[in-house]
Amino acid sequence: MPSPSSPQRRPGRPRAGSEDKRARILAEAFRLFAEKGFAATSLGDVAAAAEISKAGLLHHFGSKEGLYTAVLEQRDADDFVGMTDIGDDVWAYLDTWVDLARDNARSPEMVRLYSAMAVDGVEADHPAHRWLHQHFARAVEATADAFEQGKAAGTVHPDAPSHELARTVVALSDGMQLQWLCARADAAADGREVTATPDHTGLPLDLAAQMRLVVDLIAARWRRPA
Amino acid sequence: MPSPSSPQRRPGRPRAGSEDKRARILAEAFRLFAEKGFAATSLGDVAAAAEISKAGLLHHFGSKEGLYTAVLEQRDADDFVGMTDIGDDVWAYLDTWVDLARDNARSPEMVRLYSAMAVDGVEADHPAHRWLHQHFARAVEATADAFEQGKAAGTVHPDAPSHELARTVVALSDGMQLQWLCARADAAADGREVTATPDHTGLPLDLAAQMRLVVDLIAARWRRPA
DNA sequence: GAATTTATCGACCGGACGGTCAATAACTTG
DNA sequence: CAAGTTATTGACCGTCCGGTCGATAAATTC
Numbered sequence: 001m002p003s004p005s006s007p008q009r010r011p012g013r014p015r016a017g018s019e020d021k022r023a024r025i026l027a028e029a030f031r032l033f034a035e036k037g038f039a040a041t042s043l044g045d046v047a048a049a050a051e052i053s054k055a056g057l058l059h060h061f062g063s064k065e066g067l068y069t070a071v072l073e074q075r076d077a078d079d080f081v082g083m084t085d086i087g088d089d090v091w092a093y094l095d096t097w098v099d100l101a102r103d104n105a106r107s108p109e110m111v112r113l114y115s116a117m118a119v120d121g122v123e124a125d126h127p128a129h130r131w132l133h134q135h136f137a138r139a140v141e142a143t144a145d146a147f148e149q150g151k152a153a154g155t156v157h158p159d160a161p162s163h164e165l166a167r168t169v170v171a172l173s174d175g176m177q178l179q180w181l182c183a184r185a186d187a188a189a190d191g192r193e194v195t196a197t198p199d200h201t202g203l204p205l206d207l208a209a210q211m212r213l214v215v216d217l218i219a220a221r222w223r224r225p226a
Numbered sequence: 227m228p229s230p231s232s233p234q235r236r237p238g239r240p241r242a243g244s245e246d247k248r249a250r251i252l253a254e255a256f257r258l259f260a261e262k263g264f265a266a267t268s269l270g271d272v273a274a275a276a277e278i279s280k281a282g283l284l285h286h287f288g289s290k291e292g293l294y295t296a297v298l299e300q301r302d303a304d305d306f307v308g309m310t311d312i313g314d315d316v317w318a319y320l321d322t323w324v325d326l327a328r329d330n331a332r333s334p335e336m337v338r339l340y341s342a343m344a345v346d347g348v349e350a351d352h353p354a355h356r357w358l359h360q361h362f363a364r365a366v367e368a369t370a371d372a373f374e375q376g377k378a379a380g381t382v383h384p385d386a387p388s389h390e391l392a393r394t395v396v397a398l399s400d401g402m403q404l405q406w407l408c409a410r411a412d413a414a415a416d417g418r419e420v421t422a423t424p425d426h427t428g429l430p431l432d433l434a435a436q437m438r439l440v441v442d443l444i445a446a447r448w449r450r451p452a
Numbered sequence: 453g454a455a456t457t458t459a460t461c462g463a464c465c466g467g468a469c470g471g472t473c474a475a476t477a478a479c480t481t482g
Numbered sequence: 483c484a485a486g487t488t489a490t491t492g493a494c495c496g497t498c499c500g501g502t503c504g505a506t507a508a509a510t511t512c
């Protein structure tokens with residue numbers, strides 16, 4: 001006699017208007033991959049979280065790798081750096097990097113997922129590699145372009161090494177995220193409440209402020225009055 | 227009749243003067259963890275590489291986690307940033323960061339292992355977390371100390387934010403390693419020979435040069451003539 | 453309303469993985 | 483030389499994992 005308080009689903013197509021399971025699975029997979037990493041998250045974990053069977057999950061995504069790439073593609077849609085219309089003001093564009101850091105500080109799961117994918121993806125045969133490669137290429141090129149346009153507009157010293165500076169901004173963003181995640185985990189483990197509010201996190205590391213510092217460093221060296 | 231060309235070992239203690247299996251296992255584990263990541267490397271893989279049985283491996287290290295921490299401890303012994311005698315010249319100390327980047331470019335497996343551990347270790351309950359925390363703390367504090375000593379010696383502007391600059395250097399080092407690994411994997415996948423020589427790698431990314439760039443950026447803003 | 457398509461399930465499979473155990477052979481100690 | 487210790491093996495175990503298969507039921511098409 002099945003308990004009436006656990007109305008488990010029977011096989012068969014669900015009634016119309018039911019939850020969009022595919023979206024639910026993507027959301028839960030995103031969360032779990034970010035929390036525990038890709039390799040350490042099983043299809044069973046994701047299925048349980050999405051309240052569907054493993055077989056049901058595979059029906060939608062075919063394989064674990066299929067699920068992974070679907071999550072990646074969805075995340076790519078949210079990725080806005082390299083997309084924003086930069087105009088020709090590099091320094092305003094660099095501010096969007098600082099803003100991005102501030103946004104990231106609000107969604108540590110996202111940061112965790114990104115970092116995990118970034119390390120997994122360095123291997124050329126990994127499913128995430130193509131994604132990572134494009135991500136780096138887009139971010140670096142967009143930023144380098146911004147510097148070049150700044151030179152054309154006269155707001156950047158013509159000797160500034162655009163490409164190398166762009167790489168620096170991207171690397172700093174990634175590396176700082178690692179330190180921030182580590183500090184955050186420490187704080188959480190110590191039982192200290194880690195507030196979700198972005199402006200004062202109580203952490204010894206302010207993601208946005210650190211980005212600001214480097215942007216200012218670059219500006220101090222290469223900015224030209226317009 | 228066992229082939230004479232495959233003299234497989236029989237059970238029992240090996241003859242005196244044989245290979246130091248423990249060291250061999252550590253070396254192979256290091257290599258494999260770096261190549262494929264911790265989770266994706268099985269005890270069987272390591273055992274096969276070290277030419278010992280799985281049971282023999284477990285005899286030395288007790289568990290997979292035991293092996294992991296042993297590898298970590300060995301790596302720590304080689305970790306020299308934060309250890310070097312910095313004297314009171316920050317700018318010379320920052321050069322050791324550039325040198326470290328140059329060294330790292332010679333051992334991509336090391337870089338890969340470090341990056342993998344860095345991401346795994348952000349989780350507070352992961353076996354590598356303590357290691358990562360100490361690693362960050364040591365690197366940042368040593369560098370921050372160097373800036374502070376520079377202030378005392380008068381070679382650094384008193385308003386320089388030592389701690390934040392230190393974090394920047396560490397983050398840049400980590401983040402740039404990620405881009406470098408990615409670029410390297412791309413080059414290797416394209417069949418282009420990736421030369422082991424450090425001075426010209428043929429890569430679109432020179433690890434040491436990128437570090438140099440940021441060090442110069444910091445110096446341009448905060449250095450004081452002695 | 454019959455046939456088809458779609459979403460879901462439970463059961464199952466083959467394999468890998470981390471780990472245990474008893475046996476064996478070389479050294480170490482008495 | 484006998485007893486104990488140490489390094490090693492092959493065989494085995496329980497578990498979990500990614501994936502397949504056939505059944506089922508709602509929705510859709512004809």
